[in-house]
Amino acid sequence: MGTVLVVAEIQNGAIREASYELVAAAQGIDGAEVNGLVIGSGVGELASEFASKGAGKTYVVDDAAAENYNVDVWSKAIKAAAEASGAELILIANTPTGWDVAPRIAAGLDCAFTSDCIKAGAGDGGYNFVRRVFNGKLDAEVSTSGRTVATMQPGAIAPFEGSSDGGAEAVSADLSAGAKFVEIKVAESTGVDLTKADVIVSGGRGVGDPEKFPEIIQPLADVLGGAMGASRPVVDAGWLDHPYQVGSSGQVVAPKLYIAAGISGAIQHLVGMKASNFIVAINKDPDAPIFEVADIGVVADLFDIVPALTEAVGAAKG
Numbered sequence: 575m576g577t578v579l580v581v582a583e584i585q586n587g588a589i590r591e592a593s594y595e596l597v598a599a600a601q602g603i604d605g606a607e608v609n610g611l612v613i614g615s616g617v618g619e620l621a622s623e624f625a626s627k628g629a630g631k632t633y634v635v636d637d638a639a640a641e642n643y644n645v646d647v648w649s650k651a652i653k654a655a656a657e658a659s660g661a662e663l664i665l666i667a668n669t670p671t672g673w674d675v676a677p678r679i680a681a682g683l684d685c686a687f688t689s690d691c692i693k694a695g696a697g698d699g700g701y702n703f704v705r706r707v708f709n710g711k712l713d714a715e716v717s718t719s720g721r722t723v724a725t726m727q728p729g730a731i732a733p734f735e736g737s738s739d740g741g742a743e744a745v746s747a748d749l750s751a752g753a754k755f756v757e758i759k760v761a762e763s764t765g766v767d768l769t770k771a772d773v774i775v776s777g778g779r780g781v782g783d784p785e786k787f788p789e790i791i792q793p794l795a796d797v798l799g800g801a802m803g804a805s806r807p808v809v810d811a812g813w814l815d816h817p818y819q820v821g822s823s824g825q826v827v828a829p830k831l832y833i834a835a836g837i838s839g840a841i842q843h844l845v846g847m848k849a850s851n852f853i854v855a856i857n858k859d860p861d862a863p864i865f866e867v868a869d870i871g872v873v874a875d876l877f878d879i880v881p882a883l884t885e886a887v888g889a890a891k892g
């Protein structure tokens with residue numbers, strides 16, 4: 575099924591987990607030969623690591639011009655590696671970098687493009703993908719023909735954990751850039767760090783009203799000595815700030831106890847909390863997908879259960 579070129583992203587001096595998820599997606603395509611690409615400055619060792627951990631033969635663009643992300647440099651580097659490898663499919667993570675560079679690569683190569691996929695496979699003269707649509711309520715199948723650029727949603731599949739043969743091979747490209755790197759600004763912390771909480775009580779759209787978070791959800795988190803979290807619609811509606819959001823575009827957490835109240839369990843939420851040690855789900859809908867990952871599932875109205883739990887825990891603590 576031709577060569578699949580997997581474009582690595584580097585963060586804080588290491589290859590991001592999302593890049594190994596791309597490797598897993600590529601390795602899962604029948605008959606595909608997997609190649610990697612690492613772009614940066616002083617990244618020879620990282621390229622060898624990528625090559626040995628699933629990416630196979632890995633092209634490397636190691637140049638001072640690529641020290642910081644620059645869309646022109648990345649576009650030229652990826653195109654050069656695509657030509658050198660003869661890649662039929664170029665996989666890029668659906669991160670802010672991917673959003674920026676992937677459509678340009680597809681336009682530059684005049685080839686098919688699809689984004690935010692959760693599955694990739696061989697197709698008839700191209701590739702087949704699955705994308706979540708309508709806020710995760712439906713899966714859409716997308717088929718492409720010929721050379722394709724696709725972005726894959728981080729967290730949708732497990733990262734590749736095996737090994738591979740193949741070394742790093744330099745690829746040269748004209749890296750002159752019109753765009754100019756200015757600075758990296760790290761967002762200010764708001765003091766909410768769910769990754770450090772042992773207990774998280776999260777509320778979803780089922781809570782229904784911003785005022786119910788301090789009234790119903792926060793008191794249970796408090797009495798358990800934990801923190802309050804939320805699903806994305808709660809944050810999108812402005813009921814809570816983004817640091818409270820759990821999921822693929824929020825925080826990835828693994829507390830000892832995770833209580834999900836009024837949360838349906840869309841894949842993007844699950845990837846952010848399914849590694850929790852013990853999961854309690856409270857939902858009115860017995861078919862809610864959250865119950866698939868729950869250790870205890872309570873089919874009930876959260877407005878009955880959550881205050882009763884708060885009271886019971888408070889009474890037990892004296």
Ligand SMILES: Cc1cc2nc3c(=O)[nH]c(=O)nc-3n(C[C@H](O)[C@H](O)[C@H](O)COP(=O)(O)OP(=O)(O)OC[C@H]3O[C@@H](n4cnc5c(N)ncnc54)[C@H](O)[C@@H]3O)c2cc1C
Nearest residue numbers: 710778779780805806821822823824836837838843858876
């Ligand atoms: C690119 C992308 C990134 C995303 N990132 C994230 C992310 O990081 N985090 C995230 O959470 N989502 C994320 N999403 C959104 C995700 O697909 C879902 O839309 C979202 O998780 C749904 O939130 P919810 O479960 O709160 O709402 P809904 O899906 O609307 O579910 C509400 C649930 O509450 C239940 N309910 C209603 N009333 C009650 C009651 N009184 N008592 C008990 N249960 C009740 C309902 O039965 C229902 O199951 C992302 C989507 C995309 C496309």
